[in-house]
Amino acid sequence: MNTSTLVLKQSSKKYQWAMALLYCAVSVLFLAHLAIGAKALTIEQLLAAFSAFDRNNFDHIIIWNIRLPRALIAISVGASLAVAGAIMQGVTKNPLASPSILGLLAGAAFAIVVALGWFGIDSPLYTPWIAALGASSAALLVGFIAHAAPGGATPHNLTLAGAAVSAFLAAIVTVFQLSNEDDFDDLREWLSGSLAGNNIEVVIAIAPWMILAMLAAILLSNKITLLAMGDETAKGLGLSTTRLKIQLMLTVVMLTACSVAMAGPVGFIGLVIPHISRFFIGADYRKVIPFSALLGACFLLGVDIIARVVISPAEISTGIATAIIGAPIFVYLIKAKLA
């Protein structure tokens, strides 16, 4: 056995341990998320709610109708946005790439607001597709502007173009909000990125598409590693880069769109989690993708628990909590990576 395979073995062992640890963390946080809240519940009550559901027991209703959907949404949104960010950073080799910075979140949110405000569509059967349309249009627009700008699609240009497109869409959303206050009052909380107020049907309707996109991400993950080495290298190794990029873009759009359809625009997860993942386990995307997914799920579950506990019985919006944690890391990235 030569040294290189030994190193590989060692690192994969570390990776397996890390993954096992994260699985445990997700399960523990999941249970904690169900138990902690305005009304604290014991583990026995939790287990009873699952093993022997009692329609007349108020605690069981809380768990099934409020906490379970919320916990599932936290897991799926956290995982999806983290994976979307990881793919974007790998493909564009841009440390600032993420659904929020490059305007995908704003595009998806804008499309959903328009669909609801003008056509009254809010069924979870359609919202992921509407959000996907918005996210992909915004992504294409941002990419087009950055490519056309002098210097090409550098992190600087992409960030500026993303900020411009997001600002534009936000202004139009404000116009809608002001012109029709009653309808858009419901959207107020959703636009700040909120995990609350969804029922289990929303999760059931959207989760299959998320799982599909996640599987696609895992299947394509070995090729992302090649792509991250540079387009020339990837082509030299026999990869059809254009086709791969289109497949990856569709995956990213689907992941982002489903997240926005579930919880509104939740920023910073897609930016921060992939960086932490790569810090721990290196640049092999076969590992980065699953690791980011679990870490993202852990992060959002944890943030959501904190958001509900700090000023209990009221709640901090999840959007505030992720922004407060994410913004300092973003500042650090600009200082460290773009210096």
Place this chain on the structure above:
Amino acid sequence: MSRPLNSDQFTLQFFQQRLALRVNKTVIYALALVTLLLFALMLWSLFVGSYQLSIAQVIATLTNPQPGSPSSDVIWLFRFPRTLAAILVGIMMALSGAVLQNITRNSLADPSLVGISQGAALAVVVAIIAFPDLDKSYRSVLAFAGSTSVAALIMLLSHSKHNHKPMRFILLGIALSAFLSAVTTAYLTYGQLYQASAALGWLAGNIDGVNWLDVKILCYSSLCLLPILLIQSRAMAVVRLGDTNAIALGVNLDWMKYSLVATSVALAATATSVVGPIGFIGLIAPHAARRVCTSGVMGHLLLSALIGGLLLLVADVLGRRLIAPSQLPAGVLTQIIGVPIFVYLLLRKKTLPSS
């Protein structure tokens, strides 16, 4: 000035050359033209609105005000302060942007893009929702505190001993403003609906509903800040040449930069505190002015200011007309118009105005 001047340029000097202004005639013509347009638009702004008035009535009311009559009230209590506020805010935002672009030597700098407006916005929104009884006059203090903290934070973060990248200022500003707007949006969900609506209206940059007190605040603060800016304009010309050159020419660069940033922030903060964040005027006006006034600082500043006032007045009048009888906030309109211009600037070859 020993330098020979072209026939289409001449020099104005005040205070033993403490203030010297070399202008070419195009700039003077442009200034005159914009001033004329501004006056014409002011008149138009006075008779546009849901209460119909003829031009004759407007002029009669202006020359011979009769308190109590509906036309007099509409003009003197609503439209006139509103018009003046739009112009003053436009002027202040344009100057703030022009100064910011000069110091950072980045043509994309704008107080609403780098988080200065958002800092003011967050402070005021928190005040509107958490302390709904707080008097409106405290808003300017809060807005000022909010913007100054953000500006200080950006300066602190983007400061680097090794390489001073103008771009870093902008990227950090974008990061901070994204963060601040996330917090502001989320904070809006806490308040009662009517408080949130009030805050949302303010956040959209609404000139609707200013009174004479607001106009006075704007007037006095411009009167304080504009002379400071004029005194600084000479040094600004040197700062434009780049850090190394400026130091070589004997400018105390750090002090100069901080005082200029302070002026810029003060302008943006006062304007924001009265009407809410007004996006992109600070970006567009200096660029438009630069098209005409290709060199020099004073002429550019004056022209930027007037164009800024004109632009915001246009946005306000359009906002009143477009979806009448409802009104579109001017800040939203400037943002919708401003973004394409920002993208155009991004696409252009040169990103630094002076290198």
